[in-house]
Amino acid sequence: MGPLEDTIAAVATPWGVGGVGIIRLSGELSFPIADRIFRGKTHPSKAQSHTIHYGWIFDPRTGEEIDEVLLLLMRGPSTYTTEDVVEVSAHGGLFLIKRILGLVTELGARPAERGEFTYRAFMRGRIDLSQAEAILDLVEAQTLGGQRIAAQQLKGALSSSLRELREGLFSLLVEVEAGLDFPEEEMGDSDLTRVLSRLLAKVDSLISSYQKGRALRRGIRVVFVGKRNVGKSTLFNRFLGQERAIVTPYAGTTRDSLEANLEREGIPFCLVDTAGLGKAADPVEREAAQRSLAELKEADLLLFLVDSSQVLSEDDCRIWELTQGRERILVKNKIDLPARIDLRGWTGEAVEVSAQKGSGIDELWREIRERLFDSKPLDGSHYLLSDLRCWRSLQAIREDLIRAQDALACGLGEAAAVSLRGALRGLGELTGEKVSPDILEGIFSRFCVGK
Numbered sequence: 001m002g003p004l005e006d007t008i009a010a011v012a013t014p015w016g017v018g019g020v021g022i023i024r025l026s027g028e029l030s031f032p033i034a035d036r037i038f039r040g041k042t043h044p045s046k047a048q049s050h051t052i053h054y055g056w057i058f059d060p061r062t063g064e065e066i067d068e069v070l071l072l073l074m075r076g077p078s079t080y081t082t083e084d085v086v087e088v089s090a091h092g093g094l095f096l097i098k099r100i101l102g103l104v105t106e107l108g109a110r111p112a113e114r115g116e117f118t119y120r121a122f123m124r125g126r127i128d129l130s131q132a133e134a135i136l137d138l139v140e141a142q143t144l145g146g147q148r149i150a151a152q153q154l155k156g157a158l159s160s161s162l163r164e165l166r167e168g169l170f171s172l173l174v175e176v177e178a179g180l181d182f183p184e185e186e187m188g189d190s191d192l193t194r195v196l197s198r199l200l201a202k203v204d205s206l207i208s209s210y211q212k213g214r215a216l217r218r219g220i221r222v223v224f225v226g227k228r229n230v231g232k233s234t235l236f237n238r239f240l241g242q243e244r245a246i247v248t249p250y251a252g253t254t255r256d257s258l259e260a261n262l263e264r265e266g267i268p269f270c271l272v273d274t275a276g277l278g279k280a281a282d283p284v285e286r287e288a289a290q291r292s293l294a295e296l297k298e299a300d301l302l303l304f305l306v307d308s309s310q311v312l313s314e315d316d317c318r319i320w321e322l323t324q325g326r327e328r329i330l331v332k333n334k335i336d337l338p339a340r341i342d343l344r345g346w347t348g349e350a351v352e353v354s355a356q357k358g359s360g361i362d363e364l365w366r367e368i369r370e371r372l373f374d375s376k377p378l379d380g381s382h383y384l385l386s387d388l389r390c391w392r393s394l395q396a397i398r399e400d401l402i403r404a405q406d407a408l409a410c411g412l413g414e415a416a417a418v419s420l421r422g423a424l425r426g427l428g429e430l431t432g433e434k435v436s437p438d439i440l441e442g443i444f445s446r447f448c449v450g451k
């Protein structure tokens with residue numbers, strides 16, 4: 001990014017023809033430049049802040065009137081960047097917009113880089129890094145769920161959680177260091193350990209929200225697995241409400257994995273139907289099984305189907321073993337037929353459905369939601385950590401805290417202090433207080449010009 005002292009300008013609406021086109025200026029020269037190119041009832045620099053003015057943009061060299069506009073005048077610090085901001089709402093023609101942008105740059109503004117307006121809001125301390133990222137998430141949100149998390153994060157839900165964590169860590173560090181200097185006044189080691197475990201629990205809950213946050217943004221990958229002919233494709237079609245996958249009474253119908261996107265209650269899902277697993281009789285079946293196994297690894301959640309009208313087979317048991325330790329829901333299909341299945345010692349509840357008749361589907365959806373979101377509704381009253389960068393930093397902080405815990409347990413106050421300082425540094429990176437330029441570069445280059 002260029003120097004913060006520059007006045008920057010950019011087209012804030014998409015390049016092309018639109019209802020309006022907005023040119024945004026931020027920095028010291030915003031008002032002086034507006035004075036030179038705007039002709040209306042009021043002189044911009046004499047106008048009150050946060051007001052809108054009707055008039056014309058003209059070329060100051062020739063006096064030629066270029067476009068009829070509305071001018072939005074906002075003086076810092078109550079602006080997006082905290083600097084003086086002027087926005088020109090012009091008629092949305094591409095040529096016109098370019099010409100006005102050309103004028104303001106000739107008068108001393110510099111074309112803004114990607115995300116530079118938001119970068120200034122960050123550099124000037126109006127928002128922290130997690131809020132800057134939330135703005136990006138809001139703009140990119142594809143679903144209600146994703147948009148709600150981003151809005152929470154922008155309002156500062158994550159920032160305040162991180163701030164609490166920081167304060168907790170800081171006072172703990174003070175205690176530990178005081179213990180080093182004045183061993184007799186030390187807060188009991190057990191007290192320190194208790195405080196530390198509480199902080200660790202906080203970090204853990206932030207980390208565990210990452211998976212959910214990511215899922216909400218990118219879609220939760222739900223993979224249908226099971227041996228051949230248990231009704232995976234029928235259930236897949238039932239979820240989608242359309243005959244997407246081929247269903248036949250013959251075992252081995254599905255060969256390729258099939259993907260379909262579906263949004264439910266604001267949560268995006270990517271459903272994946274796979275070929276049935278079992279002994280492969282030919283190269284096609286072998287390849288099909290390979291693909292199913294690959295899909296299994298990528299899943300956020302597995303729906304493991306068995307046919308309740310059949311006794312369990314070796315294949316069922318093999319898949320049961322194979323999916324051990326994975327997030328999975330056991331689905332007993334074909335309950336419209338006489339039951340012959342005996343789940344033996346298989347632990348956990350099974351959801352009973354008839355994919356063909358459509359019974360049990362709502363219960364299955366409820367189970368999916370409970371499994372993924374601990375049955376908490378996504379009403380925006382809590383936020384989720386959705387960024388990989390945050391997640392990595394939190395992992396590092398967690399390791400520091402565990403090291404501090406071990407050190408305290410061994411009575412090594414000095415070592416504990418070192419680890420706590422490490423954790424505090426990590427938190428600083430997370431909120432952007434101490435962050436390397438290339439990380440900043442990486443974040444803001446994902447924005448568009450004018451944002």
Ligand SMILES: Nc1nc2c(ncn2[C@@H]2O[C@H](COP(=O)(O)OP(=O)(O)OP(=O)(O)O)[C@@H](O)[C@H]2O)c(=O)[nH]1
Nearest residue numbers: 229230231232233234249252253254276334355356
């Ligand atoms: N009675 C009954 N039949 C079902 C049910 N679900 C599926 N079927 C039937 O079972 C057969 C196999 O269904 P599919 O959906 O193709 O099974 P699949 O698991 O995708 O099979 P592969 O693609 O071969 O692995 C078809 O004849 C379906 O009509 C059900 O709930 N009840």
Ligand SMILES: [Mg+2]
Nearest residue numbers: 232233253254
């Ligand atoms: Mg199938």
